[in-house]
Amino acid sequence: MRGGGDLRAAGADVLDDRDGEGRALDRVGARAQLVEEDEGIAVRLVEEAMIASRTGSRRIRSVLPGDVVAGDKTGSSLRSAEGMTAADNDLAFVRLPDGTTYYMAVLVANSFEDDRTNEATIAGISRIVYDYFVERE
16 A cells, blocks of 8 residues: 555555554554544644633523533624624533533524524523423433
């Protein structure tokens, strides 16, 4: 698999085990571990950015107790000339004090309601989902 261009850059050549002593498998295992560690770091970085974000303070996170860790990414569109908002959205992870984590996305589409009402709708759905997970315990 030598000389594989993009494949080689991606590490595909580690499977070439011409020495016959299993070193290629050792290298595959080492690379897999590095990828796993890198993914863990990436996940933590994304979570930290989502937690630090303040754009969703009136959406999913707004109805959660203080001992719950949550991070979100919001999205909103402009209003049309007719007053319709094409989308107000929030995507979040919520980590309960016992370590349980759930993920949710709420999408409000084609709404003629004002921004506060759309955000209250998202928050209300968030509270229903939170109560579901807490009551299951």
